[in-house]
Amino acid sequence: MRATVMHAAGDVRIEDVSDPTVIEPTDAILRVTRACICGSDLWPYASMQPSETGQSMGHEAVGTVEDIGPEVRTLKRGDLVVMPFAISDGTCQFCREGLNTECVHVAFFGTNGMNGAQAEALRIPHADGTLYKLPVGEDDALMPSLLTLADVLGTGHHAAVAANITSGKSVAVVGDGAVGLCGVIAAKRLGAEQIIILGRHPDRIALAREFGATDVVSERGEEALERALELTGGFGPHSVLECVGTVPSTRTAISIARPGGAIGRVGVPQEEVMPASQPAFYKNITIGGGPAPVRAYIDELLPDILEGRIEPGRVFDRTVDLDGVPDGYRAMAARESIKVMVTP
Numbered sequence: 001m002r003a004t005v006m007h008a009a010g011d012v013r014i015e016d017v018s019d020p021t022v023i024e025p026t027d028a029i030l031r032v033t034r035a036c037i038c039g040s041d042l043w044p045y046a047s048m049q050p051s052e053t054g055q056s057m058g059h060e061a062v063g064t065v066e067d068i069g070p071e072v073r074t075l076k077r078g079d080l081v082v083m084p085f086a087i088s089d090g091t092c093q094f095c096r097e098g099l100n101t102e103c104v105h106v107a108f109f110g111t112n113g114m115n116g117a118q119a120e121a122l123r124i125p126h127a128d129g130t131l132y133k134l135p136v137g138e139d140d141a142l143m144p145s146l147l148t149l150a151d152v153l154g155t156g157h158h159a160a161v162a163a164n165i166t167s168g169k170s171v172a173v174v175g176d177g178a179v180g181l182c183g184v185i186a187a188k189r190l191g192a193e194q195i196i197i198l199g200r201h202p203d204r205i206a207l208a209r210e211f212g213a214t215d216v217v218s219e220r221g222e223e224a225l226e227r228a229l230e231l232t233g234g235f236g237p238h239s240v241l242e243c244v245g246t247v248p249s250t251r252t253a254i255s256i257a258r259p260g261g262a263i264g265r266v267g268v269p270q271e272e273v274m275p276a277s278q279p280a281f282y283k284n285i286t287i288g289g290g291p292a293p294v295r296a297y298i299d300e301l302l303p304d305i306l307e308g309r310i311e312p313g314r315v316f317d318r319t320v321d322l323d324g325v326p327d328g329y330r331a332m333a334a335r336e337s338i339k340v341m342v343t344p
């Protein structure tokens with residue numbers, strides 16, 4: 001079969017690799033019908049050291065179950081499922097608490113040698129816990145939105161939950177990528193009254209407004225801070241969603257947050273040390289977040305997609321087949337595209 005393999009920064013290839021097979025009795029084989037390229041794939045695309053074997057890429061998919069091991073109980077061949085980005089057994093104490101990304105068996109697709117979803121098929125460990133069966137057909141018109149349940153919608157929702165968004169409060173979203181845009185959807189779902197998007201790309205800002213953003217801050221640094229305070233009665237938003245993960249974005253999130261406010265961070269931190277520790281301390285800011293347990297959020301988010309209340313699939317503005325994946329990476333890195341869908 002064919003799969004996407006990254007060999008070094010900027011070097012993404014489509015290669016013939018061996019077909020995945022059931023190894024453990026709890027495995028399934030997923031035939032990928034839709035996958036996508038993630039903003040987090042752009043970090044290795046920018047900085048990966050050359051590798052002899054390369055890394056199989058992709059951690060978001062919808063597909064059909066092609067084969068199952070003898071101990072898979074809840075899935076059968078032909079089932080249409082969402083593949084969240086993390087493996088979880090669904091039974092350990094963390095999974096039972098809804099924190100599947102801290103599962104005792106956790107691993108992340110498309111990293112550290114795990115197979116990836118920008119491929120025709122892949123092996124799914126702990127299939128009963130990891131996969132989520134969808135109640136629709138393979139060609140459903142809602143497929144782009146359903147695909148966002150694999151990562152970006154659940155991740156935006158996690159930021160909103162970690163930032164303690166409650167009805168009537170003000171929220172700022174740092175980052176106008178697919179996760180930030182889904183954070184706007186999540187903030188609105190949870191009842192935020194004012195939703196400020198920090199970003200400057202006209203197409204992304206337009207989509208953020210359609211998703212529910214009420215204000216836009218396109219300034220940077222000190223000016224962004226002043227503008228955000230001005231929009232929130234001088235004190236800053238109650239909740240801030242940090243959807244980037246860089247030092248400047250984290251510093252911005254902390255500097256604009258209202259005293260006593262909360263920050264939900266879902267951008268993968270690019271530095272070991274968190275910036276702005278002292279302002280965060282003196283303002284009594286709560287900082288939460290991490291890898292989103294998107295598997296646990298599907299029950300809550302799926303009905304809003306099926307019943308048309310939210311349309312997160314609008315973050316996809318380009319679709320490619322496998323041969324188009326390398327150019328998809330280029331387009332997202334150049335910010336020509338918000339998010340690229342892959343139909344293998």
Ligand SMILES: [Zn+2]
Nearest residue numbers: 089092095103
């Ligand atoms: Zn678990």
